[in-house]
Amino acid sequence: xxxxxxxxxxxxxxxxxxxxxxxxxxxxxxxxxxxxxxxxxxxxxxxxxxxxxxxxxxxxxxxxxxxxxxxxxxxxxxxxxxxxxxxxxxxxxxxxxxxxxxxxxxxxxxxxxxxxxxxxxxxxxxxxxxxxxxxxxxxxxxxxxxxxxxxxxxxxxxxxxxxxxxxxxxxxxxxxxxxxxxxxxxxxxxxxxxxxxxxxxxxxxxxxxxxxxxxxxxxxxxxxxxxxxxxxxxxxxxxxxxxxxxxxxxxxxxxxxxxxxxxxxxxxxxxxxxxxxxxxxxxxxxxxxxxxxxxxxxxxxxxxxxxxxxxxxxxxxxxxxxxxxxxxxxxxxxxxxxxxxxxxxxxxxxxxxxxxxxxxxxxxxxxxxxxxxxxxxxxxxxxxxxxxxxxxxxxxxxxxxxxxxxxxxxxxxxxxxxxxxxxxx
Amino acid sequence: xxxxxxxxxxxxxxxxxxxxxxxxxxxxxxxxxxxxxxxxxxxxxxxxxxxxxxxxxxxxxxxxxxxxxxxxxxxxxxxxxxxxxxxxxxxxxxxxxxxxxxxxxxxxxxxxxxxxxxxxxxxxxxxxxxxxxxxxxxxxxxxxxxxxxxxxxxxxxxxxxxxxxxxxxxxxxxxxxxxxxxxxxxxxxxxxxxxxxxxxxxxxxxxxxxxxxxxxxxxxxxxxxxxxxxxxxxxxxxxxxxxxxxxxxxxxxxxxxxxxxxxxxxxxxxxxxxxxxxxxxxxx
Numbered sequence: 218x219x220x221x222x223x224x225x226x227x228x229x230x231x232x233x234x235x236x237x238x239x240x241x242x243x244x245x246x247x248x249x250x251x252x253x254x255x256x257x258x259x260x261x262x263x264x265x266x267x268x269x270x271x272x273x274x275x276x277x278x279x280x281x282x283x284x285x286x287x288x289x290x291x292x293x294x295x296x297x298x299x300x301x302x303x304x305x306x307x308x309x310x311x312x313x314x315x316x317x318x319x320x321x322x323x324x325x326x327x328x329x330x331x332x333x334x335x336x337x338x339x340x341x342x343x344x345x346x347x348x349x350x351x352x353x354x355x356x357x358x359x360x361x362x363x364x365x366x367x368x369x370x371x372x373x374x375x376x377x378x379x380x381x382x383x384x385x386x387x388x389x390x391x392x393x394x395x396x397x398x399x400x401x402x403x404x405x406x407x408x409x410x411x412x413x414x415x416x417x418x419x420x421x422x423x424x425x426x427x428x429x430x431x432x433x434x435x436x437x438x439x440x441x442x443x444x445x446x447x448x449x450x451x452x453x454x455x456x457x458x459x460x461x462x463x464x465x466x467x468x469x470x471x472x473x474x475x476x477x478x479x480x481x482x483x484x485x486x487x488x489x490x491x492x493x494x495x496x497x498x499x500x501x502x503x504x505x506x507x508x509x510x511x512x513x514x515x516x517x518x519x520x521x522x523x524x525x526x527x528x529x530x531x532x533x534x535x536x537x538x539x540x541x542x543x544x545x546x547x548x549x550x551x552x553x554x555x556x557x558x559x560x561x562x563x564x565x566x567x568x569x570x571x572x573x574x575x576x577x578x579x580x581x582x583x584x585x586x587x588x589x590x591x592x593x594x595x596x597x598x599x600x601x602x603x604x605x606x607x608x609x610x611x612x613x614x615x616x617x618x619x620x621x622x623x624x625x626x627x628x629x630x631x632x633x634x635x636x637x638x639x640x641x642x
Numbered sequence: 643x644x645x646x647x648x649x650x651x652x653x654x655x656x657x658x659x660x661x662x663x664x665x666x667x668x669x670x671x672x673x674x675x676x677x678x679x680x681x682x683x684x685x686x687x688x689x690x691x692x693x694x695x696x697x698x699x700x701x702x703x704x705x706x707x708x709x710x711x712x713x714x715x716x717x718x719x720x721x722x723x724x725x726x727x728x729x730x731x732x733x734x735x736x737x738x739x740x741x742x743x744x745x746x747x748x749x750x751x752x753x754x755x756x757x758x759x760x761x762x763x764x765x766x767x768x769x770x771x772x773x774x775x776x777x778x779x780x781x782x783x784x785x786x787x788x789x790x791x792x793x794x795x796x797x798x799x800x801x802x803x804x805x806x807x808x809x810x811x812x813x814x815x816x817x818x819x820x821x822x823x824x825x826x827x828x829x830x831x832x833x834x835x836x837x838x839x840x841x842x843x844x845x846x847x848x849x850x851x852x853x854x855x856x857x858x859x860x861x862x863x864x865x866x867x868x869x870x871x872x873x874x875x876x877x878x879x880x881x882x883x884x885x886x887x888x889x890x891x892x893x894x895x896x897x898x899x900x901x902x903x904x905x906x907x908x909x910x911x912x913x914x915x916x917x918x919x920x921x922x923x924x925x926x
Binding site for chain 2: 248
């Protein structure tokens, strides 16, 4: 019975399947193990993929991949219960694009790519732990079965139970993750185009802060698909205990907010989902990204760049999967898979955008954890504008209106937070 | 405890158990109906193993683990059905057969039961037990066990939860559970027999990684088409299907009366009780 492979990949998501496809296409015998019903069935994301990685890895994606809409419009909204202020950006340029998609469909497509390259993809089997002998990872354990390989790529996602059970990562701390809940609401194409001011195949990406999380750190998002919109809430778990209602009621309230209600009117709820997401960048990484006989990629490695407005997971996941494959190919040439040989993976990550960008924004999460950003400042901006636009015969200068609206916040706080945001995001 | 046996150690060679399974549509509400034929449009819809068939497979595997022999799964499905037949091998089935041919497309339960019955007769004429799931999640007719039984001229028992076999006498004692009555009944038959398994019994075992790898890598799911089976065209597929769906209507939700009573809780309770009696919801 075939229970030995060159490489075992734990988890059929964007990172694992990219590694699998790259390795299988170079002649490696690859096994991918997925706990869900099929590749992608356990994946959840907000709604968009930045395409720069695909241009290089799968240039044919434009024709083949299940793209929903190309994002041409970006919105950021500071939202209170009865007022909201929005920055609305549009461009006619089409380079360096991003697109909305259903991640489940996209990952299924990646799964087919990996299989047609020769990888064996087995779903419906959860891996329990890595098999470690003499300080080396030599395979995986699932139930009573053990399967062996030269090297294991751990691509199990942010809830890294396999690494935990294998003693290679501590339990997740609430400081480094957020909980996302999401709904997909069906609406017909023309209604979406009209309500969001879009043309055929054009998409919108929207983040909203303040009221959606009851002014706690986190936010809401809305993306347009072809014939559905996705909306969701992300809440930093560190502050979860301060939430006064269950998070699934937050999303309900968000959907019923006057701003959102009219956008989803007449829609039909197709699905809902929830997932953890890493929000602390490199601080969410396990102690080691590689070791004797194993590599960690994607969300499991904490490779998600969260800048509040820009959130990038899939491109980081796929690039880390590609680099893991390159590192394994190099290690194969040397003939060893120990930590020293696999350290090439670390070097390649350093040179790639994965670690370059994550290092650049290494303090982003500390700034974004600041509760004032989601509470005082959201209220301030709306209060100031409300007063400014409310003409009743008393003269209002911009400056004095702002000072009046800022309430208890000191100018020093304001200045310090502004500098922190500008310097770190 | 169950006695492990690989089938050959048993004096009778154990049981040959067939488990026909179905590719069901996971979410029926997301599937379109063909406006003309009123059939489910299955093209492009992801398929999964009908969940109740897993309980049937577990029932069969327990018998095999106890008495030896082999369990063979079988499905009439499009070529993509290979995936979920691999899962049946992952659970422990010894062999799996995908019965696939364009000639079988568009079959109703009559044509399907004919195809399944004749396939079993041709491929495994000496079978002992055919085990079905109670029903499918996407059409829920529960026709298949009785129809296959009538094609083969065999007895059948629905809602089976467990069975004991006396191999030397070729006798089976089947216990079934009638949910509505809360009654257990035990029957004794001569083999071969056809069973359908109560859906809340025999919780299915996990899929084994090694078995599933083996199924995939070694191509254990065998494909059979009508060149092999040579079934009569008049009896299979759309041509062999007399069922006509004449009309499909959406069930309209019943409008609620939305009556509101404001005031004293005691009066409210009285008001509620009076109205419930008046509407016939409760009787005194």
